[in-house]
Amino acid sequence: MNEETEVIIVGGGPVGLMLAAELRLGGVSTVVLERADAPAGHPRALGLHARTLEQLALRGLQEPFLATGVRVPSWHFGFLRERLDLTRLDSPYPFMLAFPQDRTEAILEQRALELGARVLRGVAVTGLTQDADGVRVSVDGGPDRRAAWVVGADGAGSTVRRSAGIGFPGTDADTYAYLGDVRADAPPVPGYGVQNEKGALIVAPVPGGLLRFTGYDPEHQDAGRRELTLDELREITTRIGGADFGLRDPAWLSRFGNATRVAARYREGRVLLAGDAAHMHFPAGGVGLNLGLQDAMNLGWKLADVVSGWAGDDLLDTYHDERHPWAEDVAEHTLAQTALITATSPTGQALRRLLGRLIDRLPDLSLVLARRLAGLDVHYGKEGELAGSRVAEAGDALLDGRPAELVVEGRPVMVRPDGYVGSLIG
Structure with missing residues (x-):
């Protein structure tokens, strides 16, 4: 197939735009197709948690968020009165940052455009077909578009996911x-x-x-x-x-x-999913946008390496292997929070009081729940090993000024247990 571009991203929300920027760092020609003519006029999500801020810092993007966002030192779990103390988090960002999604989207769109991505609005994707060489995307009222790879970041009702034949198992809304x-x-x-x-x-x-x-x-x-x-x-x-x-x-x-679903797989051939196209859940704890942005960070460098020929396409299978379990984890704890939020019966109220007292009296329990909301427990390797762990655990230097010179441009780096941190390229 004579591709129009190397990657088409369907969906121009924060996840699609973050992914576009990551792909451009890898030198991949990228087009974002967004159904809406203009950005939404109201914010949907309102919070960025610690792990997301750490990942934004790895690209030198944290300052626009920190400059105007409101730092929230404690946060709720299931609307319990006893708040979780976020100041104990082992992160440079021990808080939840109140920051509206529409402004997040604007910052990430500017980033993607500056790096050379094309963002086309008012373009509604209606379906796609693929073969061994590429993907053909059908557009309402326009000619088909072609790419070597397509990523669906087009929300819970994803046309890309349905067209690729990827199942979306889970539970329907009952609340x-x-x-x-x-x-x-x-x-x-x-x-x-x-x-x-x-x-x-x-x-x-x-x-x-x-x-x-x-x-x-x-x-x-x-x-x-x-x-x-x-x-x-x-x-x-x-x-x-x-x-x-x-x-x-x-x-x-x-x-x-509170419909809760996770895609059966994040990849089908040359089609991949990210953000709400891959998972949906009740917005308890304000974790949904964070989960999607972390998808984009995981997928971006892998897809860029595959497109550029640095890696075989089996690298993309690790995207599902690494991200799918954490979407299941979020689905589980948002369902649990939903049960607490809706616990209005006398027995439900008793459960809430009991759990609240435990959080109040057991600081370690509070910390466990806080880390879960903040995404700091996410890891891709074996427990206790540096490989697959957060940068904050693998090498503090990367979060202490070094990103500006090493990883802002998406270059691979070496981090050794002895504290050495160095670029592998140039």
């Missing part, structure tokens, strides 16, 4: 949450959250003077995907939180379910 980005004349105190026999409500700041009110309402589970109204949001907050907080001027009202 629905509400979300409203609104203004409030009588806002609650910062860090406000409540969970009781009437439901759950947590409030977080959103750029532009807005507040995000989100949680679980047991009285409106039959509403499913029906549109949420401002009057309904006021009624929910009054019933659960005891006040309507003077809610007005909604910028975004939505409902979402």
